[in-house]
Amino acid sequence: MSVNENCQQVFGAVKRACDRSGRDPADITIVAVTKYATIETAREAAAAGLAHFGENRAEEGVAKAEALPDTIVWHFIGRLQSKKVKKMLNHFTYIHSLDRLSLAKEIDKRLPEGEKKKCFVQVNVFGEDSKTGTVPEETLPFIRQLADYPAVEVIGLMTMAPLTADEDRLRKGFAALRQLRDQVQDEALMHAPCTELSMGMSNDYELAIEEGATFIRIGSDLVGSENKT
Ligand SMILES: *Cc1c(COP(=O)(O)O)cnc(C)c1O
Numbered sequence: 001m002s003v004n005e006n007c008q009q010v011f012g013a014v015k016r017a018c019d020r021s022g023r024d025p026a027d028i029t030i031v032a033v034t035k036y037a038t039i040e041t042a043r044e045a046a047a048a049g050l051a052h053f054g055e056n057r058a059e060e061g062v063a064k065a066e067a068l069p070d071t072i073v074w075h076f077i078g079r080l081q082s083k084k085v086k087k088m089l090n091h092f093t094y095i096h097s098l099d100r101l102s103l104a105k106e107i108d109k110r111l112p113e114g115e116k117k118k119c120f121v122q123v124n125v126f127g128e129d130s131k132t133g134t135v136p137e138e139t140l141p142f143i144r145q146l147a148d149y150p151a152v153e154v155i156g157l158m159t160m161a162p163l164t165a166d167e168d169r170l171r172k173g174f175a176a177l178r179q180l181r182d183q184v185q186d187e188a189l190m191h192a193p194c195t196e197l198s199m200g201m202s203n204d205y206e207l208a209i210e211e212g213a214t215f216i217r218i219g220s221d222l223v224g225s226e227n228k229t
Pocket of ligand 1: 033035056077078160201202203217218219220221225
């Protein structure tokens with residue numbers, strides 16, 4: 001299937017998941033994860049109407065951002081090393097993987113005075129050893145501490161689900177992230193409006209939408225998984 005056909009299929013599935021859960025597709029941002037894709041394929045995705053792209057590596061992401069139309073909004077979705085922050089900060093509007101104070105400190109140091117970076121705090125709600133992210137019990141204290149870094153704006157929470165067909169487990173994890181997001185919102189912290197939920201990938205985005213996702217990150221189903229890393 002072409003990238004355009006993939007897109008139409010995903011748009012249809014997003015709409016159906018919204019219909020099932022009484023949501024408006026306009027409230028869901030599809031982030032096309034181009035980490036597996038060539039620049040050519042990424043161009044096709046842009047031509048098919050996708051405007052938000054995600055990358056998980058600083059160098060490759062910057063190279064793609066420079067090669068593609070500058071109307072595209074870039075999301076950093078991978079583990080971010082502090083030493084890479086400086087080179088990627090200009091190119092990426094969103095960071096989905098804030099998981100430690102040292103990274104917040106680096107973002108705060110590198111961003112020009114007065115500017116803010118939209119960040120998601122990554123949470124390991126599925127409790128998998130291999131996944132990065134804050135543990136749920138530590139998420140709220142962590143977010144309170146982020147007040148010390150004015151460049152960091154916590155716009156929401158992000159999680160990455162395990163690759164599983166266990167719908168019940170997926171739903172529970174997504175619901176747990178939503179409840180945690182609501183708790184953060186209840187604190188009414190100036191630096192953490194925390195209105196968004198970045199959850200759902202090719203395997204599970206329909207469930208994630210039903211559980212409240214506002215950003216879904218889709219790679220394989222949109223741009224294929226050639227060069228999968
Ligand atoms: C690769 C990746 C995705 C996309 O995964 P697919 O299963 O190909 O849709 C989403 N989020 C993160 C953090 C990723 O690393």
